[in-house]
Amino acid sequence: MPRYPHKISKSRFVSGAQCQKKLYFDLFRRDLKPPVSAQQQALFDTGHEIGHLAQQVFPGGIDLSPKTYYDFSDAIDQTREVIHKDQQTIYEAAFYHEEVLAALDILHHENGERWAIEVKSSTTVKDYHLQDAALQYWVMQQSGFSPDKFFLMHINNAYVKQGPIDPKALFTLSDITAQVKEMQAWVTEQLPNLKSLQANQEPDISIGKHCADPFECDYKQHCWKHIPSKDSVFDLKNARGREWDLYSKGILHLSNVPDGYNLTPNQQLQIDGVKYEKSHIDERNIASFVEVLTYPIYYFDFETINSAIPILDGTKPFQQVPFQYSLHRVNAPGESAEHTAFLANPLDFTEKGGADPLKSLINQLKTDFQQKGTILAYNAVFEKTVLKALATAYPEDADFINQLTERFIDLMDVFKEGWYYTPAMQGSYSIKYVLPALFPELSYDNLAIGNGTDASNTFLSMILGSFTGNETLTRKQLLQYCEQDTYAMVLLHKELIRVGYQSDEDE
Numbered sequence: 297m298p299r300y301p302h303k304i305s306k307s308r309f310v311s312g313a314q315c316q317k318k319l320y321f322d323l324f325r326r327d328l329k330p331p332v333s334a335q336q337q338a339l340f341d342t343g344h345e346i347g348h349l350a351q352q353v354f355p356g357g358i359d360l361s362p363k364t365y366y367d368f369s370d371a372i373d374q375t376r377e378v379i380h381k382d383q384q385t386i387y388e389a390a391f392y393h394e395e396v397l398a399a400l401d402i403l404h405h406e407n408g409e410r411w412a413i414e415v416k417s418s419t420t421v422k423d424y425h426l427q428d429a430a431l432q433y434w435v436m437q438q439s440g441f442s443p444d445k446f447f448l449m450h451i452n453n454a455y456v457k458q459g460p461i462d463p464k465a466l467f468t469l470s471d472i473t474a475q476v477k478e479m480q481a482w483v484t485e486q487l488p489n490l491k492s493l494q495a496n497q498e499p500d501i502s503i504g505k506h507c508a509d510p511f512e513c514d515y516k517q518h519c520w521k522h523i524p525s526k527d528s529v530f531d532l533k534n535a536r537g538r539e540w541d542l543y544s545k546g547i548l549h550l551s552n553v554p555d556g557y558n559l560t561p562n563q564q565l566q567i568d569g570v571k572y573e574k575s576h577i578d579e580r581n582i583a584s585f586v587e588v589l590t591y592p593i594y595y596f597d598f599e600t601i602n603s604a605i606p607i608l609d610g611t612k613p614f615q616q617v618p619f620q621y622s623l624h625r626v627n628a629p630g631e632s633a634e635h636t637a638f639l640a641n642p643l644d645f646t647e648k649g650g651a652d653p654l655k656s657l658i659n660q661l662k663t664d665f666q667q668k669g670t671i672l673a674y675n676a677v678f679e680k681t682v683l684k685a686l687a688t689a690y691p692e693d694a695d696f697i698n699q700l701t702e703r704f705i706d707l708m709d710v711f712k713e714g715w716y717y718t719p720a721m722q723g724s725y726s727i728k729y730v731l732p733a734l735f736p737e738l739s740y741d742n743l744a745i746g747n748g749t750d751a752s753n754t755f756l757s758m759i760l761g762s763f764t765g766n767e768t769l770t771r772k773q774l775l776q777y778c779e780q781d782t783y784a785m786v787l788l789h790k791e792l793i794r795v796g797y798q799s800d801e802d803e
């Protein structure tokens with residue numbers, strides 16, 4: 297049994313501020329919590345790496361991390377001791393007051409002032425960061441160690457890596473002392489309710505907007521059991537509050553949305569699809585879209601990593617840095633598509649690499665693209681943004697890259713505008729829904745790597761050396777996934793040609 301047993305910590309406090317039932321589950325029903333996903337694990341790993349880098353901004357500190365995260369007793373006693381011995385910097389300093397624990401990322405003393413510093417891997421200060429910091433301030437104050445200043449140390453998104461990471465330039469210190477002090481009355485008000493939670497008294501709290509604000513709650517599977525798994529009012533696209541309005545009226549399924557309910561045109565398509573299995577095909581607009589495309593037509597897709605800590609020189613935190621592309625090309629109407637692909641060597645993103653991976657990518661783009669012809673992408677703004685960053689980083693190739701950027705047309709527009717809609721798209725214009733809706737034999741569910749986040753995390757783990765699978769096989773899976781995205785565009789375009797041709801015949 298710990299000498300200082302705690303019921304509330306900063307993460308539990310933020311959980312309780314979102315929803316007391318969520319904190320109740322955290323405390324007494326952890327069996328309901330789904331296992332940590334690969335994506336969550338990747339975020340935790342990044343958080344740890346950022347924490348270590350942040351310590352280098354205040355070097356030479358003593359690390360009081362506990363041996364186990366269930367018992368901070370030694371860390372609490374040692375913190376008190378080393379503060380009294382005038383230790384300038386402490387990592388993971390721990391404070392305690394009446395069942396509430398505060399474990400602070402960095403405690404630093406500067407010019408006679410005591411600074412409390414919390415490290416976050418975001419680029420801005422968010423409301424829940426302030427809640428977390430306000431609790432820590434409260435515990436520090438109650439235990440007799442009030443900080444003079446409270447800072448949030450977060451990522452500086454203007455930082456451009458050149459050589460080894462410079463922690464002082466990578467992070468920004470935001471002084472949040474005034475906000476945190478202002479929130480003390482609120483903390484005092486919240487704590488008794490949170491501390492009084494008992495194992496045999498599950499709070500009676502209904503689902504609401506709080507289930508996704510500020511975080512998607514881990515317990516949705518439990519609390520949202522009564523919501524239909526498909527075509528519920530929460531599947532209404534761009535609902536903007538309509539979902540909660542319908543829910544408050546006791547309507548759970550889209551088939552029960554009353555006629556005449558205020559909907560956008562695309563939402564009406566979705567409801568008509570669910571209620572009457574109605575499709576909508578606007579042949580005229582599709583024909584106009586298809587007409588402006590010029591051959592050879594390129595179907596193009598990038599995969600990127602966007603690491604909080606930039607990996608390549610010349611890149612910024614969270615910048616979308618391409619490591620792969622897939623390209624299908626159709627030279628003339630009716631001809632079959634040719635495929636090419638680029639997949640970088642992860643070693644080239646490290647000091648062990650023999651080549652600049654972005655330069656290799658640009659060189660292959662030069663081989664793969666001729667000077668004319670439409671480039672189709674799905675959500676083209678993404679590909680154009682990545683290319684613009686490449687043009688800035690490689691001015692000698694800017695002319696070539698910029699003329700590519702000008703040739704893009706967005707295939708997604710057809711589906712986003714609602715010109716082509718079938719009920720199987722479930723209100724979505726994402727290619728992950730549109731492709732299987734029109735070509736059911738081609739789904740992303742059957743792929744080992746089936747979405748961009750998995751592709752990105754996989755390649756990043758290869759760069760960072762944490763990848764444990766079969767690299768040859770995984771490279772094949774990465775290539776397969778990206779190829780499917782551009783092959784999907786070839787098929788969708790063919791279908792649009794068929795519809796557009798029909799429109800000509802109808803006239």
Ligand code: SF4
Binds near residue numbers: 314
């Ligand atoms: S799903 Fe919603 S109601 Fe249930 S615990 Fe989470 S936030 Fe609370």
